[in-house]
Amino acid sequence: MPTPDVSPAAHLIAARGGRVTRARIAVLEILQDSPRSLNHDDVAARLAADGMPHDRVTLYRTLDWLVEQGLAHRIIGPDRARRFKAGGETRSQHAHFHCDRCGHVLCLESIRPEEQFALPAGYQPERAELVFHGTCADCGRQRGTKA
Amino acid sequence: MPTPDVSPAAHLIAARGGRVTRARIAVLEILQDSPRSLNHDDVAARLAADGMPHDRVTLYRTLDWLVEQGLAHRIIGPDRARRFKAGGETRSQHAHFHCDRCGHVLCLESIRPEEQFALPAGYQPERAELVFHGTCADCGRQRGTKA
């Protein structure tokens, strides 16, 4: 059987024909471990916490590569910074929820906007992005909590 | 009757209690004249074309002021730049269409996403942003044209 000491993340990377570097494995695992999307700073902080700090540029390129390979996808946050999440585009159609209280971004994969709306004549949609803003389930429960 | 040589834009500005400056009038008229949203560069270019170039910072502040006063609203484009449009938030709920061909952003005021979706329990949406990506009616007609 295939060597079991190689992480699933490493397998995914190798399957794309890219080199299996520590940076890519670490970044992909960080994204996979997080239930919400992360920006560059978040990822950099976790890399540093794991004892493997990387250059800012490397991080940008690594994340771009993951997106290019379909191993992650990105959305633009309200602070005009990009946020990344593992798992590709989820068949290209799903909604997000931005929590205005804690700032987290979650994917609502059950909601598929494209199927629901009729656009004016002449418009040819290829992709729809539906983002809700409000309070997430976590923050709703702990109403008094700050952060 | 009230002096008819004052533009409607000037009236709107005066009604907010702000000073009626050439910059504000010009910027607001530019936004009102455009059927689609504009970024800072677009507005600056039109100001220059009208013979009244302004400082970049002034433009940022003028646009922020208009948003603050409810005379315009802004959205974040896919290039992480802000785009502005006259008319406030249109009752806070409407969709946008990003044309991937010409880069324009149009408002689809007839589509109101919030009314259509049921979120998972615990999520409290306050605002929904629905963005379609694809080809707009103009670009769809002139298929060969290179924008």
Add this chain to the structure above:
DNA sequence: GCAACTAATGCAACATTGTAGCATTAGCCG
């Protein structure tokens, strides 16, 4: 295991978008 090949990395410098501080200009009001 070693050498070679080259993708990936890391550094420095730059680009774009947006902000802050402060002196000057110009609306507004009496």
Add this chain to the structure above:
DNA sequence: CGGCTAATGCTACAATGTTGCATTAGTTGC
């Protein structure tokens, strides 16, 4: 017209992302 001060414009700066290039380190063939 004169004074008050909001608005402007300049300079410098901050945050986010990109480019070029020398170095490092996966990978492959032997």
